[in-house]
Amino acid sequence: MSLLQSALHEKHFVCVMEFVPKPSAERFAAMEAIMARAHLCGWPMTVAIGDRVGSPLDLSPLDALSSFSSPVPALPHFSGKDRERHHLLAQLQRMDAAGLDQLLLLTGDRLPGHQPGERPVRYLESVAALQIARQACPHWLLGAALNPFKYREEEGGAQYFKAEKKLAAGADFLTLQLGFDASKHQEAMQWMSRQAAPKPMLACLMSLTHGRATMLEHVAGVTVSPSMRDMLEAEAAVSKAYAQARSVDRLALQIIGVKLMGYAGVHLSGIHELKQLLALEQRLEHWQARIHALEQWAPAWAESWQMPGLPAVTFHPPQAAWRQGESQVSATRRETLRYHLLHAFHALLFSRTHWLSKAFGWAVRRPLWNTPRGARWLHGLERCVKRPLLGCDTCGRCRLEDTLYVCPETCPKGLANGPCGGTALNRCEFGDRECIHSVKYRTAKAVRQTAVLSERLIPCIDVETRHRSSWPQWFDASAPRRFSSQPVPRNQPESSPPAVHRQ
Template sequence: MSHLSQYLAQNQFCVLIEYLTSSQKIFSVPNQLAGFPVCMTLADRVHSDTDLSPLDAAALYPKDIEKVLHFAGKGRDIADFERFLLDAKNSKQHNLLLLTGDKLKNHHFGDDQQPRTRYLESVNAVIAAKQHGNFYIGVAFNPFKYVEAEQDAQYFKLCKKLKAGADFIITQLGYDIVALQQVKNFLTEQAATQKILACVMPLTLARANFMLKHQVAGIVITPHMLQVLQDEKAAGLTEQVYARCALQILLCKHLGFAGVHLSACHQTEEQTRLQHYIEEYKALDFAACLSLWNHLWQVQTGQEFYPKLVQYSRPVSSKQILKYQHLSFMHDAFFASKMAKSFGHFIFKSSFWDKTTTSQALLKSEFVSKHRIVGCESCGQCRLGKTLYICPETCPKGLANGPCGGTTLDRCEFGDRECIHSVKARLAKAVQQTEILKTELIPTVPFEIRGSSSWKNWFRDEADWG
C-alpha cells in the first residue's frame, strides 16, 4: 500500500524530499516537515551516468520510510524498464516517478564505434507500468516555457501522460508562480483527477551559478534572479534563500497543489532552517505570501522570471503545409486505405521478403525514398502517420510522443537544432491536427526490429490496422 497515494487521495499536503544516489552515504529522513508528512525520493542518474540505482539506494534505508523511485529513460529501452519493474515489485516499492531524462553525459549520436544512444519515453514507461499494476505512477511536466509552440508541445504531451495512466504530476524546478498557476488551472479545466506537486529548491547563488554554467536542462535562471542572489550574498542575507523557499511551498499549497518535491535540501540543518520559515509564514493567506515573495525577489513587472526571448524558430511555411498534405495523401493511398492494406498484406506475407538479399534491397529502397524527405533512419516501425510526417528519429533522443522538458525557447537541449516537437506543434495548429498530438499514444520501437523494413512490418502486423 502506498502511503503517498493515501496522502494525495485525502488532500493531505506532503513534502517529497529528493536524495541523490551518487554516493552510498545514508541521510537522516524526517517523518514530517513543519507538520507536513514526508516521503523520500531517490533520483536517477543526476550526478553521473553511473550513479547508484534508486532501487539499490532504497535498500540502504529502513523499509518503513516511504520512498519514490525515479526512473530516467536515458540510455535505456523498454526491456531495461521491464526488468526494473520486476525488481521494484519484488522489493515492494510502489511509488515511481517516470522521466525521459536529460541528456546522458556520455551521449552517442551513432557511428561505427558506438551505436546511437536512445531514450525510453515516459509515456511508454507509464503504459508498461500500468500493465504491471500495483504501482503509483508520477510523471514530470515543465510549465516554464515562454514560446507558444514550445509551451503547446509540453501541454500536448502532458495530455498523453494523463491518458497513459499517470497518477500524479511533478513540475520541473522553477520560480514563476504564474506558470504554476496556469498548469493548475489547466488541470482543473480538463477535469483531471491527477494531483500535482511543484518542484522547489532553496536557490543559493552557488546553485544558480552551477545550473547556468552547466546549462541544466529546462531550468530558467534569469539575469534578474542572479542579480538578486548576488546582492544578497554581498550583504550577508543568507536566510532569504530559505524564506523564499518556504513562501513558494505555501503559495503552492494555497494554489491547490498536493505537495512539493523538495530538491537540494537533504541536510538536517537545511531542513530545520526551511521548517522555521514555513512555520513563521503558515498563517499568512495567499495574497500576503505573494506580496512577501515579490518583495524578496524584487518583482516589479511580473516578468522577472521570464528568459530573454530569442527567435530560433520560423513560422510554418506554405512549403511545410504542402509537404504535410502530400505525405498525408501518399500515406492514406499506399498504406492506410483498405485496398492498400489488402494488397500489401498479400504481397508481403510471402517468405520471399525474408531472404537476406531481398530484405536488404527492400530496406535500402525504403531508406533512399524516405531519408532525404523526412530523415528516416530505418527504425522498422514507421510512425510518420502519427507524428505529422516529422520523423521522431530526427530528435537526438528519438522521442515520438512529444518533447522532453529540456528545451529552451524552442531550441533542443543539445543546442544544435530547433526542437522537432515545437515544429510539430506549430504545424499541427496550421493544419488543424492538434488532437493527434494530445491523444495518439505511440508505442516504443522494439529493439529487435530496428534496421528492418517498416513497409514489410506494417503490412504483416494486422493488429495495427484498426
C-alpha cells in the same frame, strides 16, 4: 497503502525529499537524519530516489534504498535514458519482490557523452513507459513529469499536449520540473483543473542562491532569467549569510504559495542536511502564521525578489513570455506544403484501400522478402528512399502517420509522443537544432490536427524490431497496433487501487 498514496488519497499536503544516490555513507546518513523527522511543519515526508541523475554508473534507486540502515518511505524513479522495455520490466519485478508499488517515470535528460551523429542512444520515453508499467502493474501509484516553464507557444503547447497523453497512459500524479515562476505554477494548476479527470500535482522547488543559479545554467529546462541572476548576485554581494537566509525565506514562501494554489505537495531539491530542513521549517512557521490566502501571499513573494537599486525581477527570458491561451505562431508555407504532400503520398501508397496501396502491399509481402538477403535488400531500399526525405532510421514500425510526418528518429532522444522538458525557446536540449516537436506543433495547428498531439499514444520501438523494413509489417497489421507486456507476478493478492482525489 504507502505514505505518499495515503497523503494523496486523503488530500494531505506532502513533502517529497529529493535524494540523488551517490556511494557516500555521509549522504545516506544525512538523509536518514532528515527522514527521521518524519514531518515538515506537520506535513508527512517521503524520499524520492533519483535515477541516472549524474551518471549511468550511479547507484540504482533500488540499490540505494537497500543501502539505508533503516527503512524509509520512498518513491523510486525510473529514467528512460539508454533504456529499453526490458530494463523497465526488470525494475518493476525487483520492486514487486521488495514490496514497493509506486514509481516516478521520466524520460531523462541528456545522457553524459551522448553526441548526435555518433552511436544512437535510445530513450524509453515516459508515455510509453507509463503504458508498459500500467499494464504490468495496474494497481501501482505511477507518476510522471510536466515542465510548464516554457516561454514560446510551440514548446509550451507541446508540453501540455504530452501531459495529456501521460494522464491517458496511466499517470496518477504529475511532478513539475524545477521552476520559480509563480504565474507558471498557477498556469499548470489551471490547466489540470480543466482536464476530464484532474490528478494531484507536486511542485519541484529549491532554495535559490547565486551559486545555484550558476549551476542551473547547465541544467536543461530550468529557467533563471537575467534579472533573477542580478538580484541573486546583489544578495551575495551583501554577505553569504544574508543571501542564504533570503533564499530559505523565499523557499518557505514558495511552498506556502503552491499549497494555497492547490498543489498536493512539494518535491524539495537541494536539502542535504538536517540543519537546512530545520531552518526551512522555522521560516515556514513564521509565514504560516501571517499568510492565509494568495492575496496575502503575492506581495510577500514579490518583495522577496526585490533588492534596493534594482528593477523588478521578471521570471521569463528577455526573448519571450508566452502564457497558455495565447496563440500567435503559425506554420511556414514550407512546413504546411510538406505536410500536405507527404499526407497525399501516404494516402496513395499506405492507405491499404487505394488500388496503388493494395498493389504495393502485395509486392512487399512476397516470400522473397522473408529470406535474409531479401530482408536486407528491402530494408536498404526503404532506408534509401526515406532517410534523405525524412531522416528515417528504419525503426521497423513506422510512426509517421501519428507524428504529422515528422520522423521521431530526427529527435536525438527518438521521442515520438512529444518533447522532453529540456527545450529552451524551442531549441533542442542538444543545442544544435530546433526541437522537432515545435515543428510538429506548428504543423498540427496549421492543418487543424492538434488532437493528434494529445490523443495518439505511440508505443515504444522494441530493440529487436529496429533496422528492418516497416513496409511488410504495415500491410500485415489487421488490428490497431498496441504495446504488450506481461503482468509482473505478485507476491501477495492485489488490493483495490488507491482512490486519488481530484484537485
